[in-house]
Amino acid sequence: MKIGVPIEIKNNESRVSITPAGVFELSKSRHQVYVQTRAGLASGFSDQDYREAGAEILPDIQSVYQVAEMIVKVKEPIEEEYSLAKKGQIIFTYFHFASSQILTQAMIDSKAVCIAYETVQDEDGSLPLLTPMSEVAGRMATQQGAKYLEKPIRGKGILLGGVPGVTPGKVLVLGAGVVGIQAAKMAAGLGAHVIIFDISMKRLRYVNDIMPSHVVTAFSNEYNIRKHIKTADLIIGAVLIAGAKAPKLITKDMLKDMQPGTVMVDVAVDQGGCFETTQPTTHENPTYIVDDVVHYCVTNMPGAVPYTSTLALTNVTFPYILEIANKGWKEACASNPALAKGLSLDEGKIVCKEILKADLV
Numbered sequence: 547m548k549i550g551v552p553i554e555i556k557n558n559e560s561r562v563s564i565t566p567a568g569v570f571e572l573s574k575s576r577h578q579v580y581v582q583t584r585a586g587l588a589s590g591f592s593d594q595d596y597r598e599a600g601a602e603i604l605p606d607i608q609s610v611y612q613v614a615e616m617i618v619k620v621k622e623p624i625e626e627e628y629s630l631a632k633k634g635q636i637i638f639t640y641f642h643f644a645s646s647q648i649l650t651q652a653m654i655d656s657k658a659v660c661i662a663y664e665t666v667q668d669e670d671g672s673l674p675l676l677t678p679m680s681e682v683a684g685r686m687a688t689q690q691g692a693k694y695l696e697k698p699i700r701g702k703g704i705l706l707g708g709v710p711g712v713t714p715g716k717v718l719v720l721g722a723g724v725v726g727i728q729a730a731k732m733a734a735g736l737g738a739h740v741i742i743f744d745i746s747m748k749r750l751r752y753v754n755d756i757m758p759s760h761v762v763t764a765f766s767n768e769y770n771i772r773k774h775i776k777t778a779d780l781i782i783g784a785v786l787i788a789g790a791k792a793p794k795l796i797t798k799d800m801l802k803d804m805q806p807g808t809v810m811v812d813v814a815v816d817q818g819g820c821f822e823t824t825q826p827t828t829h830e831n832p833t834y835i836v837d838d839v840v841h842y843c844v845t846n847m848p849g850a851v852p853y854t855s856t857l858a859l860t861n862v863t864f865p866y867i868l869e870i871a872n873k874g875w876k877e878a879c880a881s882n883p884a885l886a887k888g889l890s891l892d893e894g895k896i897v898c899k900e901i902l903k904a905d906l907v
Contacts, residue, residue, distance in 0.1 A: 550614025558829035560588035560852035566599035573600030589856040631656035644904040645818040666888035678858035682848040684728025691780040702807035707737035721784035722749040783820040806838035
């Protein structure tokens with residue numbers, strides 16, 4: 547199979563979808579990989595690294611799309627790429643269709659075969675291709691939240707971990723999934739007081755077992771959230787419903803109950819966000835303020851640490867890439883139920899029920 551690796555052109559997205567090690571393995575299986583020049587540079591991989599692994603280097607994104615039977619990306623295609631996708635071409639990447647009607651319609655019109663990383667799902671309900679980026683994003687959420695609590699950025703002026711004689715900051719984490727646990731772990735490590743919310747008692751018991759005593763659990767409902775946001779310093783939105791829009795747990799009217807300079811980090815922004823006031827931002831302009839509350843809603847948080855993120859992502863995506871290349875997408879999906887759940891669009895037809903529920907077309 548001819549596999550294309552274009553440069554990610556989303557704002558400040560520095561990850562790459564296949565490493566030279568992946569190219570080497572694909573080449574051993576007699577597949578041809580075409581890599582756009584400089585595609586891996588920000589992640590620490592040179593064109594020469596790719597050439598030595600067996601890739602052919604192409605000069606521009608148009609050339610990559612034109613020659614490839616399968617495009618492997620990190621983030622969803624953006625407007626400049628919509629016209630490049632071809633009928634029957636496999637596009638394997640994060641899509642988050644439920645949050646974008648424009649993207650969904652563009653991919654329907656292209657008649658490409660779209661397989662989404664974020665909805666590939668194992669029998670136990672886990673999301674193997676989303677997990678490593680959720681781990682990175684969860685840890686970064688606390689890291690970024692701590693930074694934006696600084697006064698020059700219009701935060702409260704609080705050091706999250708406090709110092710002797712001064713109480714630490716208070717962090718609310720909405721969701722006890724992968725993102726939430728990683729965010730809570732980082733906040734706890736800084737010494738903050740952490741409350742983690744979820745609607746699953748099984749998850750809350752798990753958190754209670756593994757976290758230190760200054761991380762406490764709370765059942766997620768509107769009453770409890772409204773109560774705790776009044777004294778929170780950092781609120782991290784970490785709610786995920788696979789393939790669907792995130793529920794709005796923080797509404798605009800709740801902002802008036804928060805103290806000026808409170809920071810909200812919405813890790814669910816790719817799925818529409820779990821704050822009503824969420825608007826997608828970039829690493830270039832990561833924050834905005836609504837009612838004196840700082841919002842950090844960057845859609846590709848792991849893109850800021852591309853070396854770590856690229857390796858973490860490709861560790862889990864590569865086996866699926868190789869399976870699709872070896873078998874073709876139809877046979878691969880038929881033989882692998884986890885991969886089949888990632889199939890979103892089949893040449894213009896929506897085949898993912900979560901996208902249909904989102905009523906985008």
